[in-house]
Amino acid sequence: MNIYEKITAIMQDVQYLAKDDKVSFGTTNYKALSEEKVTSIMRAELLKYGLVVFPIEQVANRTGSITHVDVKYRLLNVEQPDEFIDIVSCGDGADTQDKGSGKAMTYAYKYMWLRTFALPTGEDPDKISSAELDDKAAKAKKEEEPVLCEECGKPIKDAKNNSGEVWKAKDIAVYTALKFKRKLCIKCMNAAQKNDAI
Ligand SMILES: [Zn+2]
Incomplete structure (x- = not known):
């Protein structure tokens, strides 16, 4: 064929x-x-x-x-x-x-x-x-939508920790939600930590 x-x-x-x-x-x-x-x-x-x-x-x-x-x-x-x-x-x-x-x-x-x-x-x-x-x-x-801080209402941004490593905004939100029962920006997280210490 x-x-x-x-x-x-x-x-x-x-x-x-x-x-x-x-x-x-x-x-x-x-x-x-x-x-x-x-x-x-x-x-x-x-x-x-x-x-x-x-x-x-x-x-x-x-x-x-x-x-x-x-x-x-x-x-x-x-x-x-x-x-x-x-x-x-x-x-x-x-x-x-x-x-x-x-x-x-x-x-x-x-x-x-x-x-x-x-x-x-x-x-x-x-x-x-x-x-x-x-x-x-x-x-x-x-x-892409930012996660808002439940304290000040501003978007949570990436931050650097003490050793200079980038701490992702998403991870900050998860961490603060666990530790402080609400999603916080770095500024409000630091403030909350001070309050906890007192
Ligand atoms: Zn805040």
Whole structure:
């Protein structure tokens, strides 16, 4: 079989990939197609028809918390190794840490299969990743809000201890809440300590 006959044979074998993954994120609930399912089904088909697929080119770039990758895969006919087709795919991964490129590559890989073999699923990942991102941005903003001193009402700031080490505002709040039953700034904490000594 030539490479196009093999692709058509696989399209006959695999007509549809049903979503198998349930993803819950806050109020967002959706069904998705797992990479594991796509890979295991398509892997069996590759072996059955004597095809291999591998990435030959990849470019990634990050903007904010979105990583975009462009990948070129080669689908090669094992029976006639000089016969191959190159397939371009891309993916976006939303992550504020270091998982963005991994997520983007997973999408690119998944979509390479879905597009090349015209597999219907009905999935819409863009909605999900942006919902997740909005939530992360809101959480990050919340963390930045200062903790207010319950005595003077001013925000608790980072301070340096006697050995010059930075004492984080967050830790000061936790410490004073435990020791003085309320969150205090350094000034009010020192005042409270004096009162305790008397
Ligand atoms: Zn204070």
